[in-house]
Amino acid sequence: MAAIAVHQFAQCITCHAWSPDQSMVAFCPNNNEVHIYRLSQDKWEKVHVLQKHDQIVSGIDWSARSNRIVTASHDRNSYVWNLEGSEWVPTLVILRLNRAALCVQWSPKENKFAVGSGAKTVCICYYEQENNWWVSKLIRKRHDSSVTGVAWHPNNILLATTSTDGKCRVFSTFIKGVDTKDSRTGPSSDSKFGEQILQLDLSLSWAFGVKWSPSGNTLAYVGHNSMIYFVDDVGPSPLAQNVAFRDLPLRDVLFVSERMIVGVGFDCSPMVFAADERGIWSFVRFLGERKMASSGSKYGSQFSEAFGKLYGQSKHGVSTDAVEPSRSRGGVHENCINCIVPLRQPGISTVMRFSTSGLDGKVVVWDLENQADLSDYL
Amino acid sequence: MAATGGFVETDNAEAIITRIEHKSRKIESLLKQSKPVEALKTALEGSPPMTRDERCKSANWIVVHRAIMAIKDVDGLLSSLDAEYYDILMKYLYRGLSTGDRPTCDQCLRIHEKLTERAGLGCILRSLADTVNAV
Structure with a gap:
């Protein structure tokens, strides 16, 4: 089995992130707080509660080398948290937004971070030594709708975004004094801050969950119409592939290697592509115990269930709850998965372990070891 | 999505109607040769993209409807129909269901059940999200 640990931390989790040594996990239990748990003697213990935001925390990222946490919230602000002694000390980052911040990610060098927002803008934030202050530079007037996802290219300059206008865009985020000339390579070689390198108009509906492959050669993102898009040769003449799949749409993706990706979303089970x-992408299978053979019959049962409800014949006798969890299909998650985070081992670009969290309040750790049919792609 | 533009104006509508008439004749001849799958494929191809002209849409629907109603063996149809046609077929099935006409709805529901079994809920989502093909 691919799921090696399941932790029920809360009723619902909006996002989560791991400490550099992976001994602690930070997550938002669908409110204005960030809870940090540490594993000690096989038991998870709440060690910190970060309280500073006024509204739901929509994004958390924990930097691997500098051990800083950045959070973004619907209250339109971001905080950078530094561990001083045993306390996490917040520094407010004024994003200059008039709508919610939706997602956040540290750049690979951890000297910048990007925040996507409902204000149709992306904030690139960097630290100004002389003022002891995080400065936010905005990429405006490029997106026609909310920015749902941000992803840094390994070169620390290029940033990919997805938006509810259905498009995926790639920008240069070169900032004088922060980035050096030698880090500019490839298509970003002479582009200024905020310059759009590429706009991909593949999806007809909302786009989510953009990621770069470990080498930065391939870009992947998902559409709300049960499609996943792969883009090679990001530059003036990109090569795109659209892959349609038979199940509910994805929310986020993760490259585990150059040739393999895990997608999570409304279907409650991670999907492997x-x-x-020849470089042609396709759906491989679900992770977890779900049997493929039963996929035919499940629709029948689902429809009869729905008809049962329609005619007031409660088939299962229960379900007095107003809010029912989505069908679990025998998977580990019982509701939409909205966050997937790699558990990297130092020095290895292939991700063997990752964790997922979702609306069911669980954090699940998955392992790709001993998955014979998948090992070819790792 | 309004920014994508390119909606067909009325002077273009005549050209579309001509194309649909041509398609209709082709479908009739395929049906006469008892090739319902070929007829449906022809019907699903070349739906008028991005048109707002109701006349075009309904003329096209009449043709597709004719092909859908000619289907007897749904399983056989789906196994010989390429997967690329599933999404657009699903979209026409919903158009059929929206007519409220009893025999049409019966037929559409029958195909819908088999198509969902084969192409999954993803197919329904794609047909809902499709803004290119006007049906």
């Missing part, structure tokens, strides 16, 4: 020798 992989590229063959």
